[in-house]
Amino acid sequence: MQQRYGRTTARRSVNFRFFGEVIGELRRVTWPTTNETFRLTLMVLVVAAILGVVLGAADLVFGWIFDNIL
Numbered sequence: 001m002q003q004r005y006g007r008t009t010a011r012r013s014v015n016f017r018f019f020g021e022v023i024g025e026l027r028r029v030t031w032p033t034t035n036e037t038f039r040l041t042l043m044v045l046v047v048a049a050i051l052g053v054v055l056g057a058a059d060l061v062f063g064w065i066f067d068n069i070l
Helices: 007-028 034-069
Strands: none
Touching: none
């Protein structure tokens, strides 16, 4: 006699299989070293700071221009 599973049992098996596949993929990932992580984080912070200064300067310049025009 064939046993039929309910919807909740089928969903649980799909969820467990999904998480098993996620764990399997995470084991295959090549994680960056501490040195690479530090270097790339520093690069992101420097680029964000430079971009903030450039956009701030542009805002000041355009604000000054519009104040003089209006």
